[in-house]
Amino acid sequence: MASAKTEEFSTDEQALAAFAKALSHPARIAILKILAEKNACVCGNIVEVMPLAQSTVSQHLKELKNAGFIKGTIDGPKSCYCINTDAIETILENFNQLFATLKTKNETNCC
Amino acid sequence: MASAKTEEFSTDEQALAAFAKALSHPARIAILKILAEKNACVCGNIVEVMPLAQSTVSQHLKELKNAGFIKGTIDGPKSCYCINTDAIETILENFNQLFATLKTKNETNCC
DNA sequence: AATATTTATCGTATTTGTACGATAATATAA
């Protein structure tokens, strides 16, 4: 029974977990970096640089898009992706909020 | 063939992906929050609060420990966990570095 | 020594993720 009990947790926790999941594969982090670096939105150019098949890269792009990290527009037969700057800001706030909580120095620790 | 081609990517990307993976489940985020909130390091007390079986919670704790987020010490028959404050600092820097890259506003975007 | 308590690990079932090739879908170019 691995029936993903995610619904048992708070909305905030689920959202942050979803963001983290999008970043939980080095390929997706690499894609994000590429998109941030290139001043134009590459599309199939990503595939050339990545050590993965075209279909796999497409899958990763889809996940990044679903999680909100990137946007995509159709440009002729090509697809053009880019960083969703506004969303990134929100996602960063989510992470920062967690880390702020975790950094609360605790003097009475047992380890 | 889902033979995890993680080794094809940079060490930085692999490390960050591993950190993100540790945060990719709401249960683990919840556990981190609990550990941060309690002024003493709870152990089996976590199980009481979580909607999961003891063995499952233990698994999640192990993953958080492996990723470096928490430390654990044995205290009699009990196990005592707490936030690894130093590690959290480093992990946060890793995330911040990525987000800094992603936030680099790009004027020549196609979408 | 025997029992109770607490936690980690094992075995297992199920779900999800990862990756690829093949193919469909879409739009441009000839």
Added chain:
DNA sequence: TTATATTATCGTACAAATACGATAAATATT
């Protein structure tokens, strides 16, 4: 219209994650 180029989706195979019950391991207590 036909061919070409690009990308998304489908089908599939395998790997990894998730969850639980059962049990082992370690220590405290009686």
